[in-house]
Amino acid sequence: MPETVLETQGLTMQFGGVLAVAQVDFRMDARELRCLIGPNGAGKSTFFKCITGLLPPTEGQIFMRGQETTRWPSHHVASLGVGTKTQVPSVMDGLSVFENIWLAARRFLPPRAATRKADETITRLALGPVARSSPGRLAHGERQHVELGMVMAGDPWLVLLDEPAAGMTGGDVERLTEIVEEFARTAAVVVVEHDMQFIRSIARTVTVFHRGAVLLEGHVDAVLADPAVRSVYLGQAA
């Protein structure tokens, strides 16, 4: 039986009177690739932030590789080997692309090894031509790649990607698909996405969020054919 790398039990996040995430039980295995979909406001991103430690959940528990990580600060979660890409690209604009990726590698490696790792990551992502420039000057798609590079440089065993395809052009999405597949070879990957075409190209198992709870979970084709899911996406109350 494959190892469970991420599990939540009754995870709940309440903002005042708004229940953003309600009693979510979620689990995934090592090297699994999982997509989270759902309409806007379904609680995907909040669920995500609870896992990464950016938000402390109101109730419930989170386990990573069997260890409870509920309400851990995000740097503790990251230090376990969890790589996160946030919804809004989060890069360090005042530094070069190389420095951005070097810093991510440096967390887990001594300086020289971090340099090798950063060079290697830059080659893998074909960021060589822009390695010396600031991510602030890059196009949106390239900024996303820089952030993925930072995730990659940490050699994570759990990768959390929040809307990686947002605002990307067709070619960028193709490259992104390859990158996600590559992550999935060594890590469990969770992708929150809206782009259905992208999801169809990468997904095996899909979890659908609706109103803060898990509506459905299953193989991508079955889920997308489900009438309840379709009505949720078309905006009718199911």
Next chain:
Amino acid sequence: MRDAGWGRELTGTLVVAACAVGVLPMLVSTYTLTVLIIYGMLGLSLGLVWGFGGILCFGQAAFFGLGAYTYAIAAINFGESTVPMLLAVAVPAGFAAVLGAMLFYGRLTDVYLGVITLVVTLILHRFMNATAGSEYVIGNARLGGFNGIPGFQTLNVPGDPSAYVWGESFYYFSAVCLLLAYLLVSAVLRSSFGRIAVGIRENETRAALMGYDVPARKTVMFAAGAAIAGLAGALFANWAEIVTPRLFSLSQSADIIIWCIVGGLGTRIGPVLGAAGLSYLKFLLGQQDLLHNSVVSGAILVLFVLFLPGGIAPVLANAWRLVTRRRPRSRYRRPRGPRSSLASGDA
């Protein structure tokens, strides 16, 4: 990291510093130069914390004053200067570590940080002003309220309290202290710690998601800046031979921030030059009574913010490059290592 760039920079810094220390006394009295050096060090301390750590501290004067008072009180009690000098670095650093931990673990940022550091300075200012009574005594030292503490043992050769270091030798001593502080800051910024600190300045969330403990690192940075400010305070106490609550005044705090902006935030030499330059200007303006000093420094601040927001240091660096006809180097040093597919960005 001991790479070639560091060696060249070290030599360059030493040569420039030696020239400046040797030539300037021909133009300005060493007594005035000493205080300019001390202010330069104070500017350097905020330049590190604010320019590289991204922590806007309105209360750098608090650590400066704390260093000065610590030195004065300890010097009266010990009757020599070596331990007081060390305490004057350690006490402000410890105070900043405690204050910083409360601020950064409390996740206070930006304006709140500024307000709290400012208020801490005001509290110290008020408190020190209120210590005139004879009950405010630490060991043999009376705090003296508004009048401050005069008549303490000034700097002496370690182990020989009667061999005073003063006048010209105190000038050279201060210059060496500033040089060492500057080289220390340079080394820290070249180290992984410094580069991570700059990363935190750029994006705290990302730094945390990379796995770096942001509050702990900011606390250390804050304390390091306070240690340098404390050393500057101790030197100031030796120079002025009296410490008064004016060290904690608002105008002192504001001056330090203006020095950093005018000199160039995010550079090492900028705040030092800004501090020395503006303090010298203040000294010159003090010799006439046509224009009030605060009008001039206010005007300078406004002009810089409007027309030269990067400060003087980047302009000087560009001019230097023009003179030496060197191509601009990337602002971000790439560490040694295999070049692999990396673009040769120097072109």
